[in-house]
Amino acid sequence: MILGLPGSDVLAARHARVRAALEAKGLEALIVTTPTNIRYLANHIGTAGTLLITRTDIQLLVDFRYMEAVRSRQDSPAGCPGLRIHDVPDSYDEALVLARSTGDPLRISNALYNLSFIAVWATVNKTSAERAAGGVAQIDEALAIARQVGDRGAIARCLWGKANLTNYLVKDFPAALVPLGEAIAMFRELGDPFSLAWALHSQGLSYLKTGDVAAARAALIEQTTLLGDARDPSGVAIALGNMAQLAHAEGDQLRAIRLAGASAALRRLTGAELVSMIDAVEGRTIEATPENQEAWNEGLAMTLDQSLTYALRRES
Secondary structure, three states: OEOOEOOHHHHHHHHHHHHHHHHHHOOOEEEEOOHHHHHHHHOOOOOOOEEEEEOOOEEEEEOOOOHHHHHHHHOOOOOOOOEEEEEOOOOHHHHHHHHHHHOOHHHHHHHHHHHHHHHHHOOOOOOHHHHHHHHHHHHHHHHHHHHHHOOHHHHHHHHHHHHHHHHHHHOOHHHHHHHHHHHHHHHHHHOOHHHHHHHHHHHHHHHHHHOOHHHHHHHHHHHHHHHHHOOOHHHHHHHHHHHHHHHHHOOOHHHHHHHHHHHHHHHHHHOOHHHHHHHHHHOOOOOOOOOOHHHHHHHHOOOHHHHHHHHOOOOO
């Protein structure tokens, strides 16, 4: 089982039950928009998406954040049988308008949460201060609604989103650690290893920026372990990049180069666009030079398992 996800055979049985219900009720299709229900039927573990299941077909619509992860998971034992994937152009403002029209507080909170990512990740014609102000206002409203409803999963996600905005746009790294601490505790309580891994990613990098290398090491090792156990190549590529930054901070430059090379190898294997996006927003610059080319090549030659063994300092 990958990150607590059932295998393809379990999903196939669930699809069969849904299709039997469609047949019995004389319906052609079921449209699923709630993240927990999408996860139940398709093993998509993101916070946004729309699933369409018919009597003969199943299709998932996701945005740029999730295409790579969904495709990678489809090649694993947790792949969704017969799934067709569609990349949906950014339409978060429209999604928020539609969510508000329903009056459903959790839909509104989730739409605001998703919209807040645009401030960090998308290319928009605004200054950093303008992006920060807009994103923070969106995530604060999302968090307030989630707290009012009492949905702990939504609260934890919004806290993580708030920490990312505080980290990347406000640049207040100690302040980012406060919502991260609350989010991580909630993800542990909820038994959500996927969200926990990404909150640990943010926590580890925030600790690095505050100079607390020991705390960063603990967070990033746990993140790498979780994503390694998940057999998620794109996630591991990001985790290896984080571990390279950790090695650099610890003064082990050859280790940093090997880990960066291993991350680059997985990026090439998966076509992982999200890895490049994170490298860009983090300002990562570890790369091969004539002096360290041999170490870089050693990293490039590592398999997924070898890179995890090296990153976690396990004995071969």
